[in-house]
Amino acid sequence: MPPYTIVYFPVRGRYEAMRILLADQGQSWKEEVVTMDTWMQGKLKSTCLYGQLHKFEDGDLTLYQSNAILRHLGRSFGLYGKDQREAALVDLVNDRVEDLCLKYVTLIYTKYEDGKDEYVKALPGHLKPFETLLSQNQGGKAFIVGNQISFADYNLLELLLIHQVLAPDCLDNFPLLSASVARLSARPKIKAFLSSPDHVNRPINGNGKQ
Structure with missing residues (x-):
């Protein structure tokens, strides 16, 4: 199983930068796509620390804020400057x-x-x-x-x-x-990701505007 799980709506939103990062670093991940109907039922929302997505799982570590996730990945892969x-x-x-x-x-x-x-x-x-x-x-x-x-x-x-x-x-x-x-x-790995159906077919935003 991939070590990382992205739990998010079926849009690029605030997660595409993380997907690009993971792809460029040669990492695989699992997507748990959350529909708006599922979200509005409230069960998942009640389990989220701040009552909102983004949710990211790295093994037994669960993170929520998008920039906290980026910084975590930055530290994990040496993407946080040399000093x-x-x-x-x-x-x-x-x-x-x-x-x-x-x-x-x-x-x-x-x-x-x-x-x-x-x-x-x-x-x-x-x-x-x-x-x-x-x-x-x-x-x-x-x-x-x-x-x-x-x-x-x-x-x-x-x-x-x-x-x-x-x-x-x-x-x-x-x-x-x-x-x-x-x-x-x-x-090469970013180019492959940007041309992949997952990226190309994923809406930028949830309301169709871009």
Whole structure:
């Protein structure tokens, strides 16, 4: 049996970055797909620590928050920088990814019709710091921090991929981010995952908006 189990709705949501990470690290995992009908029955919800999914099982360890899971996998696979300085920078990047992810989720689920244009207009200001960080690290030819991939790279990659669906030209003025997406997406195991039916057929969000 795979050591990892993902318990989540049948969407990419906040879990696709973890799936990309696991795939790139050559790991297998089990999916327990939760339908909305099952969730609304309340039995599973009552067992979740915070009354919400994400739920992730690593053997006898059960975790809930998505970023706690990413950090756990980062420590498990050496994806947390080479030292404390790099670890701090990885956290800095990931926290900024979380900030933009929350703005995206708010747009998708509460403001899509009336707020999309304003969101896309403001998007360059949210993406520029990532471009700056790349430029400061080996001229943008490596990863977001240091010379090895981190869990923040996977999280940022998924964030950028879904934004390219929302606003296809959003990276046109960010050559380093655009190159980073292409470079990471071309890693053999990530490329295989991104082209797999599981990924291609999995909706980005639960309400059909993207």
